[in-house]
Amino acid sequence: MTDSLQNSPIARWIQTNEKSEGFAENLQKLLAFACSNWIQRGSGVILSPESALAKVVTAHLDQFPVGEWLDSPKDFSSEIADFCEKTKNLDLPEVLKQDFPTELDLRGVVCPRNAARSRLVLSGLPEGFRIHILLDEGSPIENVPGALVADGHFVENREKKGNFWVLTVVKRGIRV
Secondary structure (H helix, E strand, O other): OOHHHHOOHHHHHHHHHOOOOOHHHHHHHHHHHHHHHHHHHHHOOOOOHHHHHHHHHHHOOOOOOHHHHHHOHHHHHHHHHHHHHHOOOOOOOHHHOOOOOOEEEOOOOOOOHHHHHHHHHHHOOOOOOEEEEEEEOOHHHHHHHHHHHHOOOEEEEEEEEOOEEEEEEEOOOOOO
């Protein structure tokens, strides 16, 4: 974290709360709200924090590996604080001004992180949305579809492409 961010309200909140119960979940919420505010400020579009976070994760912004941060929020608390501060003034990338991306590339993301990330992205998508999830062979293609079906989503298709799989999933309302 840069010196100027050391004294930011977010940095002070992190320093005060980093040992408290629920800290990782609160960091995820903070990140989601920062994404929502960034998109609203940059495009005028109002998205729920969950939808904004899903959009940023699927956009694969090289300078902001948000999906990786979500896998271990405590380990990336400085990066999350830095991101939250930067998005207050940073221009919104063109990819975030467009509709939701239709592809989520989880190749190279290990289990169970790929299932968690796909669930998180789907939670922020509108009902009926169709997304293609790219998965590695082995455990990912064996485990992720079942996790999504358990959440009430519809796995429309599985297609092998070379050394990976493309899973086509339709977002459904979550079962209660």
